[in-house]
Amino acid sequence: MSSGRRERVTISDIAARLGISKASVSYALNGRPGVSAETRERVLALADELGFHASSAAVALSAARTGTIGIVIARDPEVITAEGFYMRTLFGVEQYLNDADGQLLLRLTGERGEDLHVYRRWARQGRVDGFILYDEHDDDPRVPLLHSLQVPGVMVTSVAKEDGIGRLVTPESETVRVMLDHLKSLGHKRIAHLSGPTAYLHERVRVETMQREGEDRGLAVRHVEGTYEFASGEEATTRLLGLSARTRPTAIVAGNDIMATAALKAAADLGVGVPDQLSVLAWDDSVLCHTSRPRLTAMDHGLMEKARLATDLLYHLIDGGTQTHRVSPVGTLLVRDTTGPLAR
Amino acid sequence: MSSGRRERVTISDIAARLGISKASVSYALNGRPGVSAETRERVLALADELGFHASSAAVALSAARTGTIGIVIARDPEVITAEGFYMRTLFGVEQYLNDADGQLLLRLTGERGEDLHVYRRWARQGRVDGFILYDEHDDDPRVPLLHSLQVPGVMVTSVAKEDGIGRLVTPESETVRVMLDHLKSLGHKRIAHLSGPTAYLHERVRVETMQREGEDRGLAVRHVEGTYEFASGEEATTRLLGLSARTRPTAIVAGNDIMATAALKAAADLGVGVPDQLSVLAWDDSVLCHTSRPRLTAMDHGLMEKARLATDLLYHLIDGGTQTHRVSPVGTLLVRDTTGPLAR
DNA sequence: CTGAAAGCGCTTACAG
DNA sequence: CTGAAAGCGCTTACAG
Incomplete structure (x- = not known):
């Protein structure tokens, strides 16, 4: 933990010990042409032995590359x-x-x-x-x-x-297709899309895609904007479940894992059975999704x-x-x- | 996105435009003595105007400080x-x-x-x-x-x-005191400590502290080692709940949020009511703790x-x-x- | 294949 | 208070 300069091994040290120029050392170290195979070997071996690592500052300054x-x-x-x-x-x-x-x-x-x-x-x-x-x-x-x-x-x-x-x-439309096809195959017709803030472009794209792909499939997709937060998901779900039986969605696609978990909570509080009376799908998989009860169906985006x-x-x-x-x-x-x- | 060197403003540019030396610019920029208040002002103003930011590589190389x-x-x-x-x-x-x-x-x-x-x-x-x-x-x-x-x-x-x-x-002993006092005040006498891997020193310290502080309070603390993973918490809890009524713990302190969630799951699967028949406490608070049903009591370590x-x-x-x-x-x-x- | 030298952009004693 | 100069540790044309 000494203060002051740490002693370091430099290419000058290596050059001196080998009796060659700094340039040759540099070429050898960087795999550049300009040195014989033998010299390269010797440089590499000594560098390894001395635990040499080039100063990142010097490299950045001269080569304009930081890595x-x-x-x-x-x-x-x-x-x-x-x-x-x-x-x-x-x-x-x-x-x-x-x-x-x-x-x-x-x-x-x-x-x-x-x-x-x-x-x-x-x-x-x-x-x-x-x-x-x-x-x-x-x-x-x-x-x-x-x-x-x-x-x-x-x-x-x-x-x-x-x-x-x-x-x-x-490719958001592919994602949307996978989700909507799944819900449609289960017989759902009214779907709520609980998105994150539409200030984010990707959320906007998702909203549009959900609408378009929903129409293509004869599904009614209702969009509700959330904040990604638990309270937001809880409140939106409560509101959606309060709709009349004919307009109330039978499935909710939540924009993130937190809001999906919140949807589960809101449904439970209202005595709405999942998935018997309501399906919930999370846009992003996470631990939350497989530790929740019941475990959340979710998209794994790799x-x-x-x-x-x-x-x-x-x-x-x-x-x-x-x-x-x-x-x-x-x-x-x-x-x-x-x-x-x-x-x- | 041009290749090649990015043009940059340097202290030489500033020195030249002001008709002073690079040293003076450096002193002014770094708040060092050696320049008049007036010169300093002019340097700072120009640096600001030109959007000057010192090359981190040059600074690191000459001052041996990277920040x-x-x-x-x-x-x-x-x-x-x-x-x-x-x-x-x-x-x-x-x-x-x-x-x-x-x-x-x-x-x-x-x-x-x-x-x-x-x-x-x-x-x-x-x-x-x-x-x-x-x-x-x-x-x-x-x-x-x-x-x-x-x-x-x-x-x-x-x-x-x-x-x-x-x-x-x-200060692990303080943490342990808080948790054990809470459980003791609720009437618990047999507590299981589901720790993380004892290869970690802090887990070892926690185990020892739980034992010692438990004894001091006349509580039986049984230690079980886990891996921090869900499956590990589930399995350990199932095992603990399978013990005879006289030895079975009435409270579990889980080493992280995941294992605490898993304990909840295992208890639910066995029809053991929480907290009526079993209390669960998580060593670390997280979203999992307040999105789980029931919501987990946990330590917030700031x-x-x-x-x-x-x-x-x-x-x-x-x-x-x-x-x-x-x-x-x-x-x-x-x-x-x-x-x-x-x-x- | 090899070496001497300039240059990257700063900081820091050292003289004035 | 100010300037000229060396040095940090590399890379990279440029000569040999």
Whole structure:
């Protein structure tokens, strides 16, 4: 825990001990041409023996590459910590980084707006080579910001715009099809879609898709906007279940696991049996879904895999690649206890 | 998204435009003596106007300070993503960093062992100024490692050893007292402690403390080791409830939220009423605890505040401070539906 | 294949 | 209070 400079092994040390130039050491270490196989061997062996690791600051300064990507999440602590979404996403990113030996700089800012400063600062300071972005908004200011900062970014989103930024696109209509087909096959005709805030683009896309795909199937889909929070799901469900028997939905598709759990609670409080009188389906699977009683039917979107794809796309762009769009795989429906046919 | 070097504003630009030396700009920017108040003003104003942010690589290289701390978590993805623990901890760290303008480099390695390489590499590469460590083991190899790497670290732990490393110590005996007093006041005499893996030091400390404090109160505390996973909690609870009426525990203290939820499930499956015939208490509060039916009584350990304290202690050490130990505040018991007196 | 040298953008004694 | 200069540890053309 000494203060002051930590002694470190440098390429100069290696060069001196081997009686060659620093340049040769650098070439050898980086697998570049310019050194004989024999010299390369000797350099690698000595580096290993000395436990050499190149100073990231020196590399960043001379090569303008940090090997680090940034993720900035601007959401309320309550939501972030409650949902499994972000943690699983982070894990997917990390799995990629573990293999690619990349680094993740993470910032959780409680409020939107504050995040913009972080993107700007990190880019200007040269701390990261690129960003993965979540929670796209309308006219998201981060898109022009990254452009002006001249730093690559990949938006994990439901919208396939062509605005120069990288995009990993979730095929929401496929997801909706899987869910609606399941409910329809169980005989449901009136479905409530309890979405998250429509300020998020992906929620808007989901609402539109639910409407469209519902019509195609002759299903009445009623949209109710929620906040992702428990209280919001509870209140909306109570309201929906209070409707007259002819308009009351027989199935609820909840925008996240928390609201789905809340729907279960509200139904139980009202003595409405699940799934006999009401089916509930969660848009995102999580522990909540399989620890709840009854266990929630939910979509598994393969979040870790998605995060890995997003990271791969970002590195592709950082390395000068030109493909900006990729589509993430469709999720699978995990049918558990909360969806079923109506009891007569 | 251009390739090649991003144009950047440097202190040379500022110096040139103001007709002064780079040194003066540096002094002005860093609030050091050596420049007149007037010069300082002009530098600051221009830096602001140009959107100047010092290259972190250059600063790190010359000042040997990165402003970044590292956290490496070696745990199974399933556990990490299911528990709210890490996400809330990360949020606490981030709150501190948002104010202190520090950065967090995060690595989630699935397996133990692999994490040691990350500590070593990041330290040698000079990527971080220090580490916050979680999940202390017996003879934890990270302690000597950080010593040899000469980099500060703060272990968030239950053990107040004096081994030169920083320690934020959780007063487990206080926690245990709160929980046992609550159960005793409800009339419980036989308590089962369903712990996590005792390979973790904090679990060992908890087991010992539960035994000791139980004896002091004339309570029979039976220890059962679990894995933190749902199946483990379910199985242990089923076993405990199968004991003869005279030895069967009337209350279970579960080591995490998942196992507590599982205990609820097992009790329900066996037709054992909660809390009439069995009380259940979770060691850590989370969403699971208040979305479960019945809602779980749990300890709120103020995880975000703890994480903030740990981060503060780490920066204290990085800045050359000498205080290595601090004690984190005792949690509060959130009494909900799963603890109560036995029904006659 | 190898070496000497410039340069990345800062900080920090050291002279004036 | 201010400036010229060395140095942090790499990478990368450029000569040999």
